[in-house]
Amino acid sequence: MSGTFVGMPAFPTAARAALADTQLRHNLAHATGTIRAKRAAVVGEVDEWEQLRLAGAAAKEAALRDLDTHLVRLEEELTARGATVHWARDAAEANAIVAEVARGHGVDEVVKVKSMATGEIGLNEALAEHGIAAWETDLAELIVQLGDDLPSHILVPAIHRNRAEVREIFLRAMGDVGRPAPEDLTDEPAVLAAAARAHLREKFLRAKVAVSGANFAVAETGTLVVVESEGNGRMCLTLPEVLVSVVGIEKVVPRWEDLDPLLRLLPRSSTGERMNPYTSTWTGVTPGDGPQEVHVVLLDNGRTRALADEVGRQALRCIRCSACLNVCPVYERTGGHAYGSVYPGPIGAILNPLMRGTGRPGTEGEQIDSLPYASSLCGACFEVCPVRIDIPEVLVHLRSQVVDGHRGDRVPKAEAVAMKGAAYAFSDARRLSWVEKASGLAGRVLTRLGRTTLPGGRAAAGRLPGPGASAWTGARDLPAPPRESFRAWWRRTDGGRDEEGQA
Numbered sequence: 001m002s003g004t005f006v007g008m009p010a011f012p013t014a015a016r017a018a019l020a021d022t023q024l025r026h027n028l029a030h031a032t033g034t035i036r037a038k039r040a041a042v043v044g045e046v047d048e049w050e051q052l053r054l055a056g057a058a059a060k061e062a063a064l065r066d067l068d069t070h071l072v073r074l075e076e077e078l079t080a081r082g083a084t085v086h087w088a089r090d091a092a093e094a095n096a097i098v099a100e101v102a103r104g105h106g107v108d109e110v111v112k113v114k115s116m117a118t119g120e121i122g123l124n125e126a127l128a129e130h131g132i133a134a135w136e137t138d139l140a141e142l143i144v145q146l147g148d149d150l151p152s153h154i155l156v157p158a159i160h161r162n163r164a165e166v167r168e169i170f171l172r173a174m175g176d177v178g179r180p181a182p183e184d185l186t187d188e189p190a191v192l193a194a195a196a197r198a199h200l201r202e203k204f205l206r207a208k209v210a211v212s213g214a215n216f217a218v219a220e221t222g223t224l225v226v227v228e229s230e231g232n233g234r235m236c237l238t239l240p241e242v243l244v245s246v247v248g249i250e251k252v253v254p255r256w257e258d259l260d261p262l263l264r265l266l267p268r269s270s271t272g273e274r275m276n277p278y279t280s281t282w283t284g285v286t287p288g289d290g291p292q293e294v295h296v297v298l299l300d301n302g303r304t305r306a307l308a309d310e311v312g313r314q315a316l317r318c319i320r321c322s323a324c325l326n327v328c329p330v331y332e333r334t335g336g337h338a339y340g341s342v343y344p345g346p347i348g349a350i351l352n353p354l355m356r357g358t359g360r361p362g363t364e365g366e367q368i369d370s371l372p373y374a375s376s377l378c379g380a381c382f383e384v385c386p387v388r389i390d391i392p393e394v395l396v397h398l399r400s401q402v403v404d405g406h407r408g409d410r411v412p413k414a415e416a417v418a419m420k421g422a423a424y425a426f427s428d429a430r431r432l433s434w435v436e437k438a439s440g441l442a443g444r445v446l447t448r449l450g451r452t453t454l455p456g457g458r459a460a461a462g463r464l465p466g467p468g469a470s471a472w473t474g475a476r477d478l479p480a481p482p483r484e485s486f487r488a489w490w491r492r493t494d495g496g497r498d499e500e501g502q503a
Contacts, residue, residue, distance in 0.1 A: 004125070005150060007363065008340030010370035015334040024160055028335055031159045032326045038272025039323060039384070046268070055261035057388040060317035063219075063253050064307065070219040070252045071298065077222025081284025083294040088246075090301050091121035097297050098123060098211060098244050099130045105242055107132065107209050113226060113233040114138035115213030116320055117246045117299055119151060119342035123211065133177075134211065135203050137232040139196050146173040152336030152344060154322035155270050160335050163187040174199050200232065210240040210291070214247045215319065216262060220255050223283045224296070227266060227276040234280050243282075243291035248299050250307075250316040262319060265386035269321035302355030311397040312354045317387040318347055324381035324391060330374055339374065340367050346381040349374050350394045358398060359405020369405070372398035436485035443481040 008014060018024060043049055063070055075085045088094035102110055110127065112118065112134050124134040124145075136145045143158040144151050147169040151157030158166070170181040170192065179202055181195045212233065216225040224245055226233050237243060253259065267273045285294050307313050325331045325345030336344030343351045349371040356368055372395050381391040406413060412420075425435045484492075493499055 011374045014338035018334040035326045042268045056265045059258040073219040083284040086297045095126035109133040110209045111207040113212035113236045117213045204235045209242045210236040212245045217252045242293045244295040246297045269323040269386040306354035323384040327380040346391045358401045369402045439481040443483040
């Protein structure tokens with residue numbers, strides 16, 4: 001796959017291009033609307049849904065409070081059951097570990113279970129540098145890979161594609177990397193799925209090494225858990241001789257019973273199903289059954305940075321259900337690519353800055369800093385989050401960090417200059433009086449010109465302003481300043497007691 005998020009522009013620039021793509025907006029509206037309706041139906045069946053959310057949030061929060069203890073326990077249990085545990089501080093270390101395992105077995109390809117963590121660290125590209133092809137086996141991830149594309153959704157990475165586009169991708173690209181698609185391939189979903197199944201079956205049967213992530217890791221038993229809907233994950237987890245699992249350190253839960261609320265919340269919130277068709281669990285190595293060599297890479301890559309943020313750390317409760325994406329009015333109109341990360345939508349708007357840091361210099365820093373502003377703060381994301389992450393609260397918190405991170409810039413932003421000017425005027429009564437007089441004069445002039453709002457405002461022009469209008473007043477009315485300030489009115493009317501002769 002040649003696509004990369006590296007060098008992506010800031011969200012406003014990327015979003016502007018996405019908004020101009022009518023086919024993309026149609027695909028997104030249809031897909032997210034369908035998923036929302038399915039989720040609402042199955043959630044409505046659960047009378048104690050809010051109590052279930054509270055239980056899920058409590059289980060994840062308890063794990064985060066003593067994360068170091070639970071991770072050590074997880075390592076001990078995995079090791080005792082025959083697995084090899086590796087610790088990776090960042091993407092480079094994690095990629096190097098996986099590549100070393102693959103090279104050690106002399107393979108030039110691996111099969112992969114759908115994994116956000118491996119997408120986060122750019123594992124496919126890192127393995128390609130070592131001459132190792134990483135084949136995605138999830139249907140949507142396969143579509144993205146064959147199309148030299150980038151994922152745009154947590155649950156449905158190819159949500160921006162319709163089935164006609166998928167057919168063209170299969171016909172064009174499948175034959176270059178394996179079994180080709182049938183010449184008479186149609187765009188019927190069942191036919192497309194059958195073509196993918198036949199293409200992938202060859203890879204499953206010959207692969208010696210598989211790579212996975214994990215939805216959860218149980219500390220007390222050393223058990224990893226993967227939930228999926230297609231069965232491709234189970235093929236990867238059982239057929240190859242060697243399994244390497246890249247697991248974010250926040251995926252750990254203390255006890256087996258903590259899985260109870262989480263495995264009831266996740267399918268309803270993600271796919272709109274009562275339960276996942278496939279829930280696979282494995283604990284180290286079982287002689288004669290499944291992979292006989294198991295490696296687990298515990299990945300930090302900015303998670304401890306997020307954990308240290310008392311407001312933002314709740315984002316690490318995320319179970320990657322994508323419910324917040326499906327209800328977000330911003331995501332529905334711009335799609336996932338505009339967020340410049342494998343984590344798009346509202347959760348991506350907080351996870352990326354938390355893990356990578358705000359206030360960084362250069363294009364990458366500008367892109368990260370733009371993400372907390374990629375929201376209307378409507379709160380729909382919090383209402384559907386199965387583990388009650390208050391995403392709007394974290395967004396506002398991160399916006400303050402972005403502002404604080406640029407206070408020392410050599411060239412201040414226009415907003416900072418405006419705020420400094422306001423502080424200068426408001427800090428002295430005489431200066432404030434001059435500003436009030438100038439404002440009143442402007443109000444009189446505008447009133448005589450028949451304007452009720454400042455230039456650029458909607459009411460002033462009687463319609464939505466053109467591209468040259470102010471970004472703020474392009475969608476809002478900004479009333480013209482009053483002809484008389486409150487303090488002037490107070491003095492003239494003796495505190496409001498004398499309204500005679502009011503101008």
